[in-house]
Amino acid sequence: MDWKTKLIHSDVEIPSGFRALVPPVHRGSTVVFDSAAAMTDDWRQDRVGYTYGLYGTPTAMELAARVGELEGARHTFLTPGGQAAIALIWLALTSAGDHALVPDHVYGPNRVFARRVMRRFGVAVDFYPPTIGAGIAEWIRDETKLVWCESPGSITMEVQDVPAIVAAAHERGARVALDNTYAAGVHFDAFAHGVDVSMQALTKYVGGHSDLLLGTVSLRDESLYEPIGRTHAGIGFNASPDDCSLALRGLQTLAVRLDALERSTLEVARWLAARPEVEAVLHPALPSCPGHEIWRRDFTGSTSVFSVVFDARYTGAQLEAFADALQLFELGYSWGGVTSLVVPVPGPPRDHASPRMRSLVRFNVGLESTADLIADLEQALGRLGE
Ligand SMILES: Cc1ncc(COP(=O)(O)O)c(C=O)c1O
Numbered sequence: 001m002d003w004k005t006k007l008i009h010s011d012v013e014i015p016s017g018f019r020a021l022v023p024p025v026h027r028g029s030t031v032v033f034d035s036a037a038a039m040t041d042d043w044r045q046d047r048v049g050y051t052y053g054l055y056g057t058p059t060a061m062e063l064a065a066r067v068g069e070l071e072g073a074r075h076t077f078l079t080p081g082g083q084a085a086i087a088l089i090w091l092a093l094t095s096a097g098d099h100a101l102v103p104d105h106v107y108g109p110n111r112v113f114a115r116r117v118m119r120r121f122g123v124a125v126d127f128y129p130p131t132i133g134a135g136i137a138e139w140i141r142d143e144t145k146l147v148w149c150e151s152p153g154s155i156t157m158e159v160q161d162v163p164a165i166v167a168a169a170h171e172r173g174a175r176v177a178l179d180n181t182y183a184a185g186v187h188f189d190a191f192a193h194g195v196d197v198s199m200q201a202l203t204k205y206v207g208g209h210s211d212l213l214l215g216t217v218s219l220r221d222e223s224l225y226e227p228i229g230r231t232h233a234g235i236g237f238n239a240s241p242d243d244c245s246l247a248l249r250g251l252q253t254l255a256v257r258l259d260a261l262e263r264s265t266l267e268v269a270r271w272l273a274a275r276p277e278v279e280a281v282l283h284p285a286l287p288s289c290p291g292h293e294i295w296r297r298d299f300t301g302s303t304s305v306f307s308v309v310f311d312a313r314y315t316g317a318q319l320e321a322f323a324d325a326l327q328l329f330e331l332g333y334s335w336g337g338v339t340s341l342v343v344p345v346p347g348p349p350r351d352h353a354s355p356r357m358r359s360l361v362r363f364n365v366g367l368e369s370t371a372d373l374i375a376d377l378e379q380a381l382g383r384l385g386e
Helices: 058-071 082-093 108-118 133-139 162-171 222-235 241-252 254-273 292-298 316-325 370-381
Strands: 075-079 099-103 124-128 144-150 175-179 197-201 215-219 278-282 305-310 341-345 360-364
Touching: 058 075, 058 215, 058 241, 075 082, 075 222, 082 108, 082 144, 082 175, 082 197, 082 215, 082 222, 099 108, 108 124, 124 133, 133 162, 144 162, 162 175, 215 222, 241 254, 254 278, 254 305, 254 370, 316 341, 316 360, 316 370
Parallel strands: 099 124, 099 144, 144 175, 175 197
Antiparallel strands: 075 215, 197 215, 278 305, 305 360, 341 360
């Protein structure tokens, strides 16, 4: 063979049997088949074997299966980020003419997608008060096909009575989808609490180092496998094998990171709760958080995100100056990594506003020394009244 052909079709042989502790990174779009008769582009690779890189290389399949194992799911699909997982659920489970219910405290881009995209496709959407519990029954119509939950919710952190919402939704034949990112898929057992579809942004705790974006959609009910899988394949959501490899590495230290984050976050939250500048700390493990009792009943732990309602005398501009004065808490979105973060939130958009929803400051505690973080908060609070 000409050397140019050898570049593509080589005869070299390397030893087999390399057994490392970590799963290899399998890259690849094309998958080759043993015979023409064996060729198929079926997306159901867990049933028919590998067919095309888009549907997952072994690295992606391993990550999906590992997350599914932790969540007690039957199938888990990977998406390029958490928001993509949200979009996948919407597109797979609703059609024109359907109605969907979304908690008012939902992650902002989910709200925007519901309003701007799903409504355009003919799906009616209502935003319900997140602490409504069994009262959701009054919001459910004959056309309601999907009820979203996010617990605790973004920014205002209300913990939802998911089992009560599930019971009411199932009574009327609606599916329940949960954004289970806060609990990292481990501190709240979505399927044991009756949820049909559980999604996570692996971007947060599984990745754990602010260096990747990935999402998952997990299901237990076999009847959801085809609609979600078909939509997943049709949109062409791909998860990079390199990112999957980083997420697999992240999984190995998830338990120790979650333990450390929980401890440090609680210490910081309790310290803030005792400060005169603070009206309330919205941390699910503190009684001042709406739904705290439900958190105690349904969760096995808390994580690293919480919000603070400052005393009403402080203006939004003062809270921004406070955030600017922090040295260790960086100004940045997302959470779940090793770096402490702060976001001043000037009144989150809500249909059902409560007085709590004026200016808040959201914190994410990282893996820095807790004492240093508290000292940083103390010096910035000292400048709050200036
Ligand atoms: C609750 C929640 N869900 C979903 C997402 C979306 O995840 P990603 O950033 O991976 O798209 C986020 C991101 O901030 C989030 O906070």
